[in-house]
Amino acid sequence: MGLLTILTVGIYRFWARTRLRRWYWSALRPGGFPLEYTGTPLEKFLGFLVAVVILAFYIGVINLVLIFLSFSLLSAPGAAYLLTILGVIPLWFFAAYRAQRYLLARTRWMGLRFGLEPGAWGYALRACFHWFLTLLTLGIWHPRLRYALARYRHNRTFFGTQRMEQGGNRTMLYPAFVHVMIGGFLTLGAIYETAPELGPFFAALESEDFSSFEASSPSWRLFYIAIPWLIFGLVYYGVEGRKLLINTLSVGETGFDIRPRIGKVLWISISGNLARYGAVTALAMVASLLLIGGALTQGLTMEEVSEGDPETLFRAVTQDLPGWLSTAVVVVFYFLIFLMWNVLTHVFLTMPTWRHYAETLNLTGTPHLATIDQRARDESREAGGFAEALDVGAAI
Amino acid sequence: MTTIRIGAAPEAYEGKGLYLDGASAEPRKAELRIDEARRALAILMPRKDPVYWPLTEIRKLPDQSEQDMAVMRLAKDPLARLILTTAQDQEIMRVRASELHRRPPVEGKRRLVVWGASALGAVALMIFVLIPFLADNLAGLLPASGKRALGESVFEDVRVALDRTGVDPLPLCEGPEGLAALEKMGTRLFPNQSEEEALVVHVLDHEMVNAFALPGGIIVFMRGLLEKTETPEELAAVYAHEVGHVRALDPSRIALRTTGSAGVLGLLLGDFAGGAAVLFATNRLIQADYTQEAEAAADAFAHQAMLDADLAPEALATLFKRLREEYGEPEGVVQYFLSHPSLGDRIEAARAATPADATFRPLLEAAEWDALRGICGE
Numbered sequence: 026m027g028l029l030t031i032l033t034v035g036i037y038r039f040w041a042r043t044r045l046r047r048w049y050w051s052a053l054r055p056g057g058f059p060l061e062y063t064g065t066p067l068e069k070f071l072g073f074l075v076a077v078v079i080l081a082f083y084i085g086v087i088n089l090v091l092i093f094l095s096f097s098l099l100s101a102p103g104a105a106y107l108l109t110i111l112g113v114i115p116l117w118f119f120a121a122y123r124a125q126r127y128l129l130a131r132t133r134w135m136g137l138r139f140g141l142e143p144g145a146w147g148y149a150l151r152a153c154f155h156w157f158l159t160l161l162t163l164g165i166w167h168p169r170l171r172y173a174l175a176r177y178r179h180n181r182t183f184f185g186t187q188r189m190e191q192g193g194n195r196t197m198l199y200p201a202f203v204h205v206m207i208g209g210f211l212t213l214g215a216i217y218e219t220a221p222e223l224g225p226f227f228a229a230l231e232s233e234d235f236s237s238f239e240a241s242s243p244s245w246r247l248f249y250i251a252i253p254w255l256i257f258g259l260v261y262y263g264v265e266g267r268k269l270l271i272n273t274l275s276v277g278e279t280g281f282d283i284r285p286r287i288g289k290v291l292w293i294s295i296s297g298n299l300a301r302y303g304a305v306t307a308l309a310m311v312a313s314l315l316l317i318g319g320a321l322t323q324g325l326t327m328e329e330v331s332e333g334d335p336e337t338l339f340r341a342v343t344q345d346l347p348g349w350l351s352t353a354v355v356v357v358f359y360f361l362i363f364l365m366w367n368v369l370t371h372v373f374l375t376m377p378t379w380r381h382y383a384e385t386l387n388l389t390g391t392p393h394l395a396t397i398d399q400r401a402r403d404e405s406r407e408a409g410g411f412a413e414a415l416d417v418g419a420a421i
Numbered sequence: 422m423t424t425i426r427i428g429a430a431p432e433a434y435e436g437k438g439l440y441l442d443g444a445s446a447e448p449r450k451a452e453l454r455i456d457e458a459r460r461a462l463a464i465l466m467p468r469k470d471p472v473y474w475p476l477t478e479i480r481k482l483p484d485q486s487e488q489d490m491a492v493m494r495l496a497k498d499p500l501a502r503l504i505l506t507t508a509q510d511q512e513i514m515r516v517r518a519s520e521l522h523r524r525p526p527v528e529g530k531r532r533l534v535v536w537g538a539s540a541l542g543a544v545a546l547m548i549f550v551l552i553p554f555l556a557d558n559l560a561g562l563l564p565a566s567g568k569r570a571l572g573e574s575v576f577e578d579v580r581v582a583l584d585r586t587g588v589d590p591l592p593l594c595e596g597p598e599g600l601a602a603l604e605k606m607g608t609r610l611f612p613n614q615s616e617e618e619a620l621v622v623h624v625l626d627h628e629m630v631n632a633f634a635l636p637g638g639i640i641v642f643m644r645g646l647l648e649k650t651e652t653p654e655e656l657a658a659v660y661a662h663e664v665g666h667v668r669a670l671d672p673s674r675i676a677l678r679t680t681g682s683a684g685v686l687g688l689l690l691g692d693f694a695g696g697a698a699v700l701f702a703t704n705r706l707i708q709a710d711y712t713q714e715a716e717a718a719a720d721a722f723a724h725q726a727m728l729d730a731d732l733a734p735e736a737l738a739t740l741f742k743r744l745r746e747e748y749g750e751p752e753g754v755v756q757y758f759l760s761h762p763s764l765g766d767r768i769e770a771a772r773a774a775t776p777a778d779a780t781f782r783p784l785l786e787a788a789e790w791d792a793l794r795g796i797c798g799e
Contacts, residue, residue, distance in 0.1 A: 077540050085552055097563050
């Protein structure tokens with residue numbers, strides 16, 4: 026499917042995404058019943074076109090006017106770029122909410138539709154407000170943000186005719202955040218302690234010459250603890266936070282009991298990342314071996330090969346080939362990497378993570394479900410098109 | 422029921438499934454039979470009327486992750502579902518329901534065509550009408566300091582884009598004697614520059630045979646051009662031509678235009694705020710395909726400026742002629758000079774602008790000219 030997407034300049038991505046979602050949804054079986062995804066590729070494509078028409082106007086004209094104003098009033102482009110980005114941020118949250126609404130409107134379980142009430146602008150407003158506070162507090166506000174946004178979404182989510190309800194309270198995610206804080210403080214402390222040596226360190230990094238650089242401060246070792254702790258903290262916050270949110274969620278009298286294991290998720294993310302980075306590195310090594318071999322057969326000496334940068338080598342190898350052929354080789358190689366990356370991410374990261382969450386999920390109070398009735402179809406015309414155009418980057 | 426069969430009778434099928442009526446979230450255990458008379462699957466549930474699904478109307482949901490379970494639906498009913506959990510039930514369905522895998526017909530083809538066409542139309546309208554219109558009008562409203570700032574920011578982008586590694590900006594050539602010669606050329610051509618119209622001239626260390634103007638009176642020569650010009654007057658003619666563009670606000674227009682359309686194109690290509698857009702924009706500026714009228718106007722401006730400075734406009738003609746002879750058909754690096762079909766006309770115009778009886782003063786000393794051509798060192 027990735028291949029078809031590339032061959033159709035990205036148009037097949039709507040079809041690919043639909044099929045992927047059908048597959049992922051069917052793999053999730055809360056209470057033994059698979060979810061069903063009923064979205065269609067064409068409505069996604071249409072929604073994308075609608076979004077492009079609207080955004081083309083917004084981005085084209087607004088960009089132009091902002092650049093003009095910025096240069097005529099301030100003689101610098103900075104303000105315009107800042108304003109353009111600031112102008113897109115609310116749109117981004119808006120798009121995310123609309124995409125979520127479309128997704129839920131096309132998701133069924135036990136024959137009933139899910140749904141999300143309209144409220145994208147309110148969501149965008151709250152998201153902007155909470156993100157502002159989060160930036161202001163160096164991230165310490167984030168658990169509040171996460172809870173507030175989850176609550177806003179969940180309290181507007183329906184299963185059939187039954188509204189969901191997010192329980193818990195706004196500070197309940199802080200226990201899950203504790204390792205991020207520890208890791209963050211350790212990292213900040215390490216940066217503070219080693220601050221006088223950071224300049225020379227980055228200079229050495231840039232010139233790739235560490236011979237003159239000597240770490241004298243013992244605080245460098247702090248990084249060995251701080252960075253892993255921070256990474257662990259982020260994974261822990263992701264998993265534990267999700268668990269807390271889902272376990273306090275209810276659909277009428279039906280509740281959730283999810284018990285993801287942090288070790289398992291950590292293992293999936295480590296092994297998955299190793300797999301995809303490893304595969305891409307392997308591919309790059311094969312390519313450089315080919316390049317070196319090619320350069321040697323072209324009569325370059327071993328010395329020239331080891332001295333030359335990849336570009337010179339590539340030129341030397343492809344000098345006898347027509348220009349279009351060498352371009353084609355580069356393009357094919359680029360897409361090969363892109364394809365492999367996508368496939369490996371699905372196989373080793375996304376799917377195992379989803380499966381783990383699904384496997385550890387249990388429903389309580391299920392008899393209540395039988396009393397829930399079907400809800401009307403939500404057309405959701407733009408079908409996640411804004412999110413697609415703005416590259417909001419949903420998981421699938 | 423009396424059914425007359427010829428040949429072996431199919432074995433009576435007794436299966437089980439879970440039926441979801443799509444009206445409530447209550448799965449019902451169902452007995453499954455095949456009703457040969459109706460040519461339908463009978464779904465029998467306790468205390469409910471039996472449901473009949475015509476065999477040819479049964480579809481299987483596609484793209485399911487695991488095969489231990491199969492979900493069936495009716496082609497025309499979007500809601501009801503039948504879940505089969507045994508391999509045997511699935512096998513019977515596979516044999517008896519003949520069109521299990523038929524896809525639903527594509528709906529809304531017309532809407533797709535309409536929206537597709539209007540999306541393309543809207544983007545074309547933006548890029549070819551609205552953005553140029555806005556850019557042309559706004560360019561005149563930019564104050565001098567704004568134009569200079571715009572030009573400088575574009576110049577930085579151009580320098581980075583032209584560099585082979587694409588990371589460091591392309592170096593400027595700053596041989597002091599060469600710069601002095603350039604300065605002398607500028608003063609001779611445009612002796613009375615007001616504060617607002619002050620020119621800034623740079624030479625870039627690049628082999629492209631090219632010169633371009635940026636907003637705010639920034640004129641850029643490439644080393645390749647210095648190597649191809651044979652007399653100071655030829656370079657002066659190009660200089661004056663570029664100033665002609667600046668005075669006509671051509672670079673400001675193009676710069677504003679490309680910022681607008683680059684954003685739109687980036688959006689379409691899924692490369693929102695991405696690098697391709699910037700590359701495209703800088704490329705447009707260097708190649709600067711102005712309209713034929715704009716080129717002719719800049720030429721006319723150059724002819725007048727040359728005459729006012731006691732220099733022969735014909736220098737432009739000699740340069741164009743030599744480049745055309747050397748490179749033949751327009752392509753590659755000299756495209757900038759040769760891309761216009763009216764090159765012959767432009768040569769003619771430069772010759773015609775040179776009065777036969779006029780006398781001209783030389784522009785630079787031989788030493789100065791050498792310093793200028795060697796401004797990049799080596």
